[in-house]
Amino acid sequence: MKTTPFWWEDAPPEQGLASPPPESPSALIVGAGYTGLSAAITLAEAGMSNIVVIDAGRIGEGASSRNGGQIGNGAKFTLKQAERRFGPDRARQIMEDYDGAMPFLLDRAKTLSDDFDLNLCGAVTGAHTRNDLASLTAWRADLPQTERDRVTIHGADQVNRLIQTDIYRGAMLQEGWGALHPAKYVRALARRARELGVAIHTGWRWIGGTGGIARLQGPEGTVVLRPDMVLIAVNGYAGPELPWLRRRIVPVQSYMIATAPQPFDAMEALIPGNRVVADTKHVLYYFRRSPDGTRMLFGGRARFRSSTEVQSAEGLRAFMAHTFPSLARAEISHSWLGNVSFAMDFCTHLGRMPDGAFYSSCYNGNGISMATYMGHRIAEAMLGRSGHDRGVMNTRFPALPAYDGRPWFLPMVGSWYRFQDKWARWRD
Ligand SMILES: Cc1cc2nc3c(=O)[nH]c(=O)nc-3n(C[C@H](O)[C@H](O)[C@H](O)COP(=O)(O)OP(=O)(O)OC[C@H]3O[C@@H](n4cnc5c(N)ncnc54)[C@H](O)[C@@H]3O)c2cc1C
Structure with a gap:
């Protein structure tokens, strides 16, 4: 069993430039996932030049090349709940942001020249x-x-x-909702960004900075840049170098497995039409077939303690067998994990940090369309476009007192959610 994402078989993450970025970029974007690349595309399409995207790893090596590839949109709360928290006008705009994510992704997809197995299968x-x-x-x-x-x-x-x-x-x-190949999609965004003149540097980590200074560490040691603007687009991978963000984000590992190829007809019988599936549990299962229809790709929160790909594979196999008993003995070819991030209020947050850097974060597990769209929305703020301050932009981003970004409480919260799921079913 491989412990790398199944998606990397066809589209392993690419390296960008290893050289240090130029000293004075117009925009420095930290994180080369969907958020950072989508923001870079919007900035470049608006005519900005000298845009630099950096990533501590390879292009899309965070969640953007590891996810389930299920696309749709939707908030984790109702309009009524949003109205109580944000007032009627802001709540309506927030729902518009969530509803706008999928149409935006489909529009952006039309501008991408690479194929990424987009399938609006339902x-x-x-x-x-x-x-x-x-x-x-x-x-x-x-x-x-x-x-x-x-x-x-x-x-x-x-x-x-x-x-x-x-x-x-x-x-x-x-x-109208459906699936794509996540690693091919992030590649397609990177290609579009490069075609527009964006420079992508990999192996470079943002280690701090304020007042117009950014310090990066990379293959050639530490360099200091003087960017006009900074966008932090690191989502569930925010490290100790970003304490303001870390106090507001709960990073959660999500796990996936892929089976070895199975007879096509047997798989077509399990999920006809290659649709994608998730469920209503707190600790949900999400699953789909591979783009060619022969494998089952099954995901969920196998454990709430940090665990390895080998440990999580056993839990996911049990979930998959519970759902599809005919796959109980299927060979597992890949097991992998990645980080998603949640906000304390389950809302997506965009805005500016006290040091002036822009940020976009917390898609609450539904990030393919939201990260694509929010990358665009935060770029609108960076461009100073009128009307950008609406919806999820600049809403209060709550921090948990005495929390430093290490979610020690997750095993307890996870057990409570699992208990609630079992209890609800028992009472049903
Ligand atoms: C297993 C799994 C399954 C998922 N399934 C789905 C799904 O089916 N549908 C869906 O809509 N969403 C899904 N998601 C969520 C989705 O993948 C994410 O919300 C989305 O990819 C976030 O994109 P991003 O660009 O904001 O962050 P990421 O893609 O995580 O990119 C952040 C990048 O920042 C870099 N970085 C971090 N710190 C620094 C630093 N200091 N300096 C430089 N670089 C840094 C990291 O290396 C990383 O590459 C899933 C996620 C996971 C992990």
């Missing part, structure tokens, strides 16, 4: 309990008519039309 949400099915039904009923037509609710006796499992009490199918 997304299934499995209902863990009858209550969850009722909530999905109510959520659909609140949608505007045009969107409602693209969403269908299926009772327990119809779930097997969408997915061959008996663990769900019903399901929702969302047309």
Whole structure:
């Protein structure tokens, strides 16, 4: 079993320039994932030159080449909950930001020359309990008519039309959402950025800076830059060099496995039409087939303590066998993990840190479309475009008292969530 992402078979992360970046870039973007690259594209498309993206690793080596490749949009809270926290106007704009993510991704995709297996095959949400099915039904009923037509609710006796499992009490199918190859997608963004003149330097870590100074450490030692602007786009990989951000972000490891190729027809029977699937549990399963349809790619929070790819593979295999008993003995060819980040209020946050650097963070596990769109939105702020201060931009980014970015509480919170999932099902 390999302990690297299945996606890297076709698209391993690329190196950028190893040389030190130029001393005075117009914009220095820290993090070469979807957020940083999307921001770079928007800045370059607006005519800015001398844009530099750096990454401590290779291009997209963070979550952007490791994720499940499921695309859609949606907030982790309802409009009513948002209204209570942000007031009616801001809440509506925040929902517009979430709703705008998927259309923005599809527009940006049209500008990319590389193929990345985009497939709007539809997304299934499995209902863990009858209550969850009722909530999905109510959520659909609140949608505007045009969107409602693209969403269908299926009772327990119809779930097997969408997915061959008996663990769900019903399901929702969302047309127009679907899948892409995450590592090919991040490559395609990097190619577009380079075509627009953006310089990408890898192996260079931002180690601090303030007042117009940025200190980087890389293959040639430490260098000092004087960028006009800085964007921190490190999401779940924020290290001790970013204490302000670390106090506001809970990084969570998410794990995935891939099976060795299985007979196509057997896989087509399990998830017809190669749709993508997630469920309504607190500690959810998310899964899909590989773009060629022959492998199962299964993800979830196998453990809440930091664990290795080998340890997590066992947990995920058990989850997969629970969902699809026919795959209980399937060979696992790959097991990998990556960091996602959550905010204390489960909202995405963009804005400026006290030292003046811009940031965009916390897509709460739904980051392919959101990171692409929020990269664009934060670039609008960097360009000073009128109207940029709306939605998730500049909302209060809460910090947890006495928290330094090491989430010691995760095992307890994880156990509590697992208990709630079990309890809800037991009562069902
Ligand atoms: C296993 C897994 C499954 C997921 N599944 C899905 C899914 O199916 N659908 C979905 O929408 N989302 C999913 N996500 C979430 C999604 O991948 C992320 O939200 C998204 O990739 C975030 O992109 P980003 O550019 O903000 O951050 P990242 O891609 O994580 O990039 C951050 C980069 O910053 C770099 N960095 C950090 N610190 C420094 C520094 N000091 N100096 C220089 N560079 C630095 C890192 O090396 C890294 O490359 C998943 C994530 C994981 C881990």
